[in-house]
Amino acid sequence: MASRLQQVSGHLTPTDGIANKIGVKSPEDIVIVCAVRSAITRARKGGFANTMPEEILAGVFKALIAKSKIDPSIVDDIAVGNVLAPAGGATNARMAALYAGFSEASSVYTCNRQCSSGLQAVVQIATAIQSGLIEVGIGAGVESMTKNYGAASLSATSEKIADACPAAADCLIPMGLTSENVANEFNVSRAKQDAFAALSHQKAVTAQKNGWFTEEICPLEGSVVDKEGNEKTVIVDRDDGVRPGTTPETLAKIRPAFSETGTTTAGNASQVSDGAAAVLLMKRKTAEKYGLAIQGKYITSAVVGVPPKIMGVGPAYAIPVAVERAGLKLSDVDIYEINEAFASQAVYSVEKLQIPIEKVNPKGGAIAFGHPLGCTGARQIATLLPELKRQGKKVGVTSMCIGSGMGMAAVFESE
Numbered sequence: 001m002a003s004r005l006q007q008v009s010g011h012l013t014p015t016d017g018i019a020n021k022i023g024v025k026s027p028e029d030i031v032i033v034c035a036v037r038s039a040i041t042r043a044r045k046g047g048f049a050n051t052m053p054e055e056i057l058a059g060v061f062k063a064l065i066a067k068s069k070i071d072p073s074i075v076d077d078i079a080v081g082n083v084l085a086p087a088g089g090a091t092n093a094r095m096a097a098l099y100a101g102f103s104e105a106s107s108v109y110t111c112n113r114q115c116s117s118g119l120q121a122v123v124q125i126a127t128a129i130q131s132g133l134i135e136v137g138i139g140a141g142v143e144s145m146t147k148n149y150g151a152a153s154l155s156a157t158s159e160k161i162a163d164a165c166p167a168a169a170d171c172l173i174p175m176g177l178t179s180e181n182v183a184n185e186f187n188v189s190r191a192k193q194d195a196f197a198a199l200s201h202q203k204a205v206t207a208q209k210n211g212w213f214t215e216e217i218c219p220l221e222g223s224v225v226d227k228e229g230n231e232k233t234v235i236v237d238r239d240d241g242v243r244p245g246t247t248p249e250t251l252a253k254i255r256p257a258f259s260e261t262g263t264t265t266a267g268n269a270s271q272v273s274d275g276a277a278a279v280l281l282m283k284r285k286t287a288e289k290y291g292l293a294i295q296g297k298y299i300t301s302a303v304v305g306v307p308p309k310i311m312g313v314g315p316a317y318a319i320p321v322a323v324e325r326a327g328l329k330l331s332d333v334d335i336y337e338i339n340e341a342f343a344s345q346a347v348y349s350v351e352k353l354q355i356p357i358e359k360v361n362p363k364g365g366a367i368a369f370g371h372p373l374g375c376t377g378a379r380q381i382a383t384l385l386p387e388l389k390r391q392g393k394k395v396g397v398t399s400m401c402i403g404s405g406m407g408m409a410a411v412f413e414s415e
Contacts, residue, residue, distance in 0.1 A: 022395060030130055033280045035385055054092040058096040060142075094108045120377065143373045179264040179269065197340075295385050306406060336359050339366055362391075381412065
């Protein structure tokens with residue numbers, strides 16, 4: 001009887017205790033076979049302004065299939081981060097998957113943890129693979145802020161709860177004002193914010209000139225309307241929000257956007273944008289079974305809560321938790337992709353954690369090329385892994401603040 005119990009417990013207990021560890025390869029590792037994204041375009045003005053979100057997402061899915069050379073029928077489940085679309089964009093995501101060539105047997109769902117939704121989708125797929133619920137999955141994200149941004153995307157809330165609970169009421173503070181709160185409470189000056197924003201554009205300009213985005217961006221068709229009102233098809237293969245020549249001095253001329261005495265402007269905050277990204281995950285042994293190349297490895301992640309009125313500080317609290325879970329120190333991380341929702345919160349997070357600025361967003365960030373809310377978390381992974389490879393580095397972290405007061409971070413290793 002004892003031997004039988006031991007045999008059964010062996011089925012329940014993982015046989016490999018070193019999976020998902022930095023510097024050690026295990027058949028049980030959760031690996032990333034491919035991560036791609038669309039270009040990010042300006043809402044209402046860019047190449048995707050006349051494109052439905054499921055069309056952008058389907059294009060990214062097709063590119064993922066082509067680049068990874070997988071048989072789409074092996075994909076068990078697809079999670080898609082989406083924030084603004086009615087009904088969570090669930091039908092749109094299913095349509096995109098089927099159109100792209102995934103089997104009707106492949107399931108699809110959407111998730112919404114606001115600005116971290118794309119990363120949450122990746123983590124949920126990684127966790128499902130880790131636990132044995134599925135073998136192959138995709139974590140993705142999409143947002144058309146052209147189609148869904150604004151008051152129509154907001155649900156009604158309870159005055160009773162807001163009146164009775166100050167923290168709950170703070171969840172309703174407009175994001176721009178939470179940026180002002182961070183700047184005021186932690187003395188992040190306008191000059192610091194503008195300098196950070198200018199650097200984001202300068203790094204993105206350099207990355208574009210050197211072709212450093214080529215590996216992550218999949219060219220897609222979009223449509224634009226010319227001055228005569230004629231619609232024409234264009235190839236969208238470049239982030240169109242990047243502005244060459246941006247300096248702290250040019251940004252200093254822009255008026256505050258949310259408060260007359262404030263420091264947050266359209267120039268030092270993320271752009272309203274459209275885009276999609278997708279990440280293909282499986283265990284190492286599965287990738288080897290199918291003869292698929294491995295781009296990187298998922299290590300761990302963390303989500304934490306912070307005061308809603310200063311939601312932007314989230315990365316400063318999520319990053320240390322994720323890094324510690326990975327068995328690392330902050331100094332062990334080679335590249336940090338920290339979402340630039342606002343320069344105020346990005347500056348605070350970098351300074352709070354004492355991260356060398358050269359490790360932060362080496363190809364620029366959301367201030368330069370935009371923040372399609374549901375897409376960003378998956379987009380950062382597609383941006384991070386090629387850059388780790390280019391620099392010959394190993395360990396990267398992605399992180400973002402989250403509306404209503406949270407932060408999320410994840411740790412990855414390049415291969």
